[in-house]
Amino acid sequence: MNAVAAPAVSTRPRVIVLEFNELSPTLMREFMAQGVLPNFSRLHGDAQAYVTDAEEAAPNLEPWIQWVTAHSGQSYRDHGVYHLGDGHKLKTKQVWDLLSDHGLKVWVCGSMNLRYDRPINGAVLPDPWAAGTDPFPGDLFDAYFPFVQRNVQEYTNTRVPLSHSDYLRFVSFMAAHGLSLKTASAIARQLGGERLTRKGKWRRATILDRLQFDVFRWYYQKERPDFSTFFVNSTAHLQHMHWRNMDPAPFKLKPGDDEQREYQHAIRYGYQMMDQIVGQTLEMAGPDVTVVMMSALSQQPCLRYEDSGGKTFYRPREFERVLEYAGVPRPYRVEPVMSEQFHVHFDSEPAALAAATALRGLRLEGQPAMEVKHDGASVFAGCSVFRQLDRDVPLARPGGEPRPFFELFYQVEGLKSGMHHPDGILWIRDPARPHREHPDKVPLRDVAPTMLAAFGVTPPGYMTGTSLL
Structure with missing residues (x-):
């Protein structure tokens, strides 16, 4: 055998x-x-x-x-x-x-x-x-x-x-x-x-x-x-x-x-x-x-945020409403990422550049409300405020009426x-x-x-x- x-x-x-x-x-x-x-x-x-x-x-x-x-x-x-x-x-x-x-x-x-x-x-x-x-x-x-x-x-x-x-x-x-x-x-x-x-x-x-x-x-x-x-x-x-x-x-x-x-x-x-x-x-x-x-x-x-109430972050309730308030026209495509950040993609670089300028114009208590980076036909952005805010704080834009910040954004539960x-x-x-x-x-x-x-x-x-x- x-x-x-x-x-x-x-x-x-x-x-x-x-x-x-x-x-x-x-x-x-x-x-x-x-x-x-x-x-x-x-x-x-x-x-x-x-x-x-x-x-x-x-x-x-x-x-x-x-x-x-x-x-x-x-x-x-x-x-x-x-x-x-x-x-x-x-x-x-x-x-x-x-x-x-x-x-x-x-x-x-x-x-x-x-x-x-x-x-x-x-x-x-x-x-x-x-x-x-x-x-x-x-x-x-x-x-x-x-x-x-x-x-x-x-x-x-x-x-x-x-x-x-x-x-x-x-x-x-x-x-x-x-x-x-x-x-x-x-x-x-x-x-x-x-x-x-x-x-x-x-x-x-x-x-x-x-x-x-x-x-x-x-x-x-x-x-x-x-x-x-x-x-x-x-x-x-x-x-x-x-x-x-x-x-x-x-x-x-x-x-x-x-x-x-x-x-x-x-x-x-x-x-x-x-x-x-x-x-x-x-x-x-x-x-x-x-x-x-x-x-x-x-x-x-x-520990660096302990004296200002702890680190928090704020996210748009609806990204399109924030972009509309900033004066950013359609068409665009939003892609959320982590925490407060998101991408916005446009059909052309000039449209993305105009959107970046508009988002940089948003102000919260006199300071920029958004961190914004322009890259080609895209914008990467997110709320740049990480401290505690009063519930009636206004969000402002150049030449426009202020809006209640918390009408457009929400505070994420908990402190980082x-x-x-x-x-x-x-x-x-x-x-x-x-x-x-x-x-x-x-x-x-x-x-x-x-x-x-x-x-x-x-x-x-x-x-x-x-x-x-």
């Missing part, structure tokens, strides 16, 4: 990168020491552990700048991408482009402020704030991406602009693309809890993370890509909004008892939800896949109490699993050449970092 040959074992590397925006090395150590992050602890124990340095200071310390650095291997000075939604303007290839060029299959799920070359060998799902970057293949995420995008962009609004048919299409998509029983149960518990207690809406962001991971896992298991990224932002948001609740000591403005009961452990909850994703990823990846976890930058207490810090987490667990805690910080620019080196791909000359492998 002839012996049956054993199937060949593939030695082709496979890498999954978990991009957990702005997780703090300091908080990670504290929560792991408390024993509440078992999967992070397991990953850390098998990983080369680094702290990355963003090599930037405010105002250039923003995640939409730092993630471009991580994916392109270039400093901000070299890549020049400053605004969220401008990633598609990057002139150089990012990691997934270069790997695709070498015949490797890629799966980019939510990575922030990205660009990619079409056609790409695999699939791309942009971040929810993307402007000028569409999913690929074009029809794969038609029922998913707009739904998630509107929910994320309008999370502070009382009503998300979605129809019943949008919800039905989304549910049908999820049912066919990986919706797990665990996620469905979590959604039912979340909505039921909100209805019973009238509290806990802030946890919805982690539900979106669960849905995104279900889609990520569905495509990964179906296509087995060589290189995959998975990005989520919910814990970064919780840190921005609830650092004051986690640690009231350094803040002059102390949270009240009711607020503390609701939000004291919100940040820890966010880390625990990320911990569940780590556990699911390790189970899905198995022992032979390299798993990377990184945060690009982190956060720290924001976390701000960015240049340190980031980078853990690399390869199949050999050697653990080492590296004491020296490494430039964030090193991430891209390190990812390429995992596949034996030589970094291009514009990448100024060095592989850590």
Whole structure:
């Protein structure tokens, strides 16, 4: 009898990168020491552990700048991408482009402020704030991406602009693309809890993370890509909004008892939800896949606004009403991004320049009400006021009647109490699993050449970092 040959074992590397925006090395150590992050602890124990340095200071310390650095291997000075939604303007290839060029299959799920070359060998799902970057293949995420995008962009609004048919299409998509029983149960518990207690809406962001991971896992298991990224932002948001609740000591403005009961452990909850994703990823990846976890930058207490009532921000109730009051004529197309900011796209550069001038003319208590940047046929803008305002404060424009500011804008609930810090987490667990805690910080620019080196791909000359492998 002839012996049956054993199937060949593939030695082709496979890498999954978990991009957990702005997780703090300091908080990670504290929560792991408390024993509440078992999967992070397991990953850390098998990983080369680094702290990355963003090599930037405010105002250039923003995640939409730092993630471009991580994916392109270039400093901000070299890549020049400053605004969220401008990633598609990057002139150089990012990691997934270069790997695709070498015949490797890629799966980019939510990575922030990205660009990619079409056609790409695999699939791309942009971040929810993307402007000028569409999913690929074009029809794969038609029922998913707009739904998630509107929910994320309008999370502070009382009503998300979605129809019943949008919800039905989304549910049908999820049912066919990986919706797990665990996620469905979590959604039912979340909505039921909100209805019973009238509290806990802030946890919805982690539900979106669960849905995104279900889609990520569905495509990964179906296509087995060589290189995959998975990005989520919910814990970064919780840190921005609830650092004051986690640690009231350094803040002059102390949270009240009711607020503390609701939000004291919100940040820890966010880390625990990320911990569940780590556990699911390790189970899905198995022992032979390299798993990377990184945060690009982190956060720290924001104390600079304590003497002015705490940092808040204001967002248009309807973008078109603000533009109309400023005297900006149609046609145009508005694309909201994060917090108070939004893009406005016009048919010509002169129309965009006129709109930028009109928006700069808006005044609040004699000072500019808007921060505005004109770029070609587009304008990037947002309310530039972050202090507490009186309810009857007027908004003025040249040659026009003042309008009540709060008729056109609303104040987002809560005070921001976390701000960015240049340190980031980078853990690399390869199949050999050697653990080492590296004491020296490494430039964030090193991430891209390190990812390429995992596949034996030589970094291009514009990448100024060095592989850590």
